Amino acid sequence: MKLSDVSQLLTNDPGPFATAYADVSRVAEAGDDAVALTARAAHDDLVAAGAPAAVAEALQAALGASTSEGGEVARVVVASERGVGFQALVRGRRPQPSTSWGSLPDLGPWLADATLVTPFVLARVDHEGGSVETYADAAARPERSAEETGGDPNFLHKTGDDNREGSVEEEWKRSADAVAAEVERQVRSGPSLVLVGGEPDAVSELRQKLSHLDAEVVELQGGRRNADGGDAAFAEEVTEALRGQAVTAGLHVLEELKQRLGERAQGKSSRAASGVDEVLEALVRGQVDTLLIDPAEAAGTSVTPADQPGLSIGAVTTLDALPADQVLVALAALTDADVRVAHRGTLDGQPVAAVLRWDNTSEPEAPSASR
Template identity: 45%
Template sequence: MKTDQIAPLYADPGPFASAYVEVSREAEDGDHLAELQARAAADRLAEQGAPEAVVAQVLERLSEPPHLPAPVSRFVVATERGVLLDELTPRHRAQPEATWGSLPDVSGWLTDADTAVDFVLALVDHEGGDVRRYAANAVAPEEEATRGGLTEFEHKIRGGGWAHLRYQHHVENVWRRNATDVVAEIDRLVRDHDVALVVLAGDPQSRQQVLATLPDIDAEVVELDAGGRNADSGDDALEHAVEQALRDEVVQEKLAQVHELRDRMGRDYAVATGIGDVVEAFVRGQVDRLLIDPAAAAGFTVEPGRYPGLALGAVADLPASLPADRVLVAAAAVTDADVVVSRASTLGGAPVAALLRWDQPARGASA
């Protein structure tokens, strides 16, 4: 995933309060449970030394009802200068997470965010389509529009001869114009927002007209048999089908990253493995993509003083050592490197690896 969403955090000198808590309120005792979760996170921050004013800011945000269907979790990062990040995710969190430290603790949220993908959903029929753009992990569409709407000669007439063919031709022209309107909206959203996936659902004939008209776009297009534009078309089936399409897209992308890593490792080309090598690659400004197992990396520490030139933003008063996951994600955000959440088992047993912007002779894996 791109790190532009978290990069502004590192313009603040810190220290940072980070909290990731489920805030769903749909259950019978949902309000009470959400309040307990929020309070538990606030108490943990206070126990770790967070100032009362910062704890109060975090608690206030965590206590705001999301007014969205479950599951919903909230991720908040705050300092003495205010709340820096406040994000909702459609995820269940069994236990609240809360830390107070020199760097933001974004690993839990990042893991969830990297299992999501930006996409456009187009529900089409002969009258046009409803086109919606969803950001990764969004619980509601960022944009939505209805396109088409021409209904002249909507139904083909019975009979034969020239009159029948003429009216049929009018009908098909109307359907094509509606499909063209839908395609224009899809194309705009993909190009304006760099969307990687388009999910197309609805009437089969209309889907084919959209596909036939769709220009060459830099996004994968997936057709679904489920769903439609009317209320009786099976919302649950559509939701499940869309979720499966998104999971497939995420798995495909992660496999591509891992295959590229293994290919480079096999050629000993433009790759770093292990925490020490990856940190040094960040110092040299080489890292293009950071592949990280956050849970595994959290078990290691980095001593920033050993790496002169390591950029971690405006963060002040760094301790002698810091959890490796926080350091590596901070370095990625500051240097505009992408982050891919993976597992150590797919990274040759190392908690982190990096795909580099240019070749540097590998020195072997290190912990």
């Protein structure tokens, strides 16, 4: 996933930063109280770690604010003395909250969940029409939403049994026409994955109309209007479908990394880096296309900016040793690299690896990590 909002934060704010990532679901009866307690605990932990009271209070307010979302959802918040600089929602439950106070945001726990979700369009269709929504990376709230009413909500009350089957079929088609047109409009904005749910006949009709679309269309079982427990079950089905897609995409990147590292071992030209030192150098040169990182493992290594020629982390100017995972993620954000979380065992035994934009032996002018 891209971290453009994090890049803006680091470009404009020298820190230090308070970070919290926690479950903020309100599905239980005492959901509001539970979230308030979670936010208060984050405040207390940050103050104990040395964060100014004003910073901890700003983070507490943002973490505990309403998400306007149903179902399970987690929130990450980053704050400094300049206020809350970054926050994002992620579908699903985060059972163990995490907090951090330091020179850089600590985004590893959030990334472990956020990189399991890809941008997608969600379409629900039946005889009345349907809804189409576009979701960004890991977002619990749609970036774009539209309701379509191509069908007739009163068609079931029409008389004339001889014409009933034909009438129903026409309603499915009209609904699918309207929803398909909106899906096409929203796919043009970027997502290449479309999830489709609703009434089976309308879904089947919609899939046919989307067969020419340059996007992967996945049919879900739920999504019917007014189904008992339908919204919660459908939300879980959406989450599982997205995780499956993200795992598949991650496997493709890991296979590419394995191939490139193999070429390098054979002395051929390579566009891959492995290990903290190699990946750090590639990030400083703006050379990384995709950063693959095991945050917990990378956190065991430290990086001292003053010891790294050319290393600049936006507005952050600390000379202290920093956790390697935080430095690597920050540089990935500043150089517009994609970020994926992976386990060390899949990264050539290293806590971090990278797929590069160009070969080490032919080096165009690189974008600066300080931009």
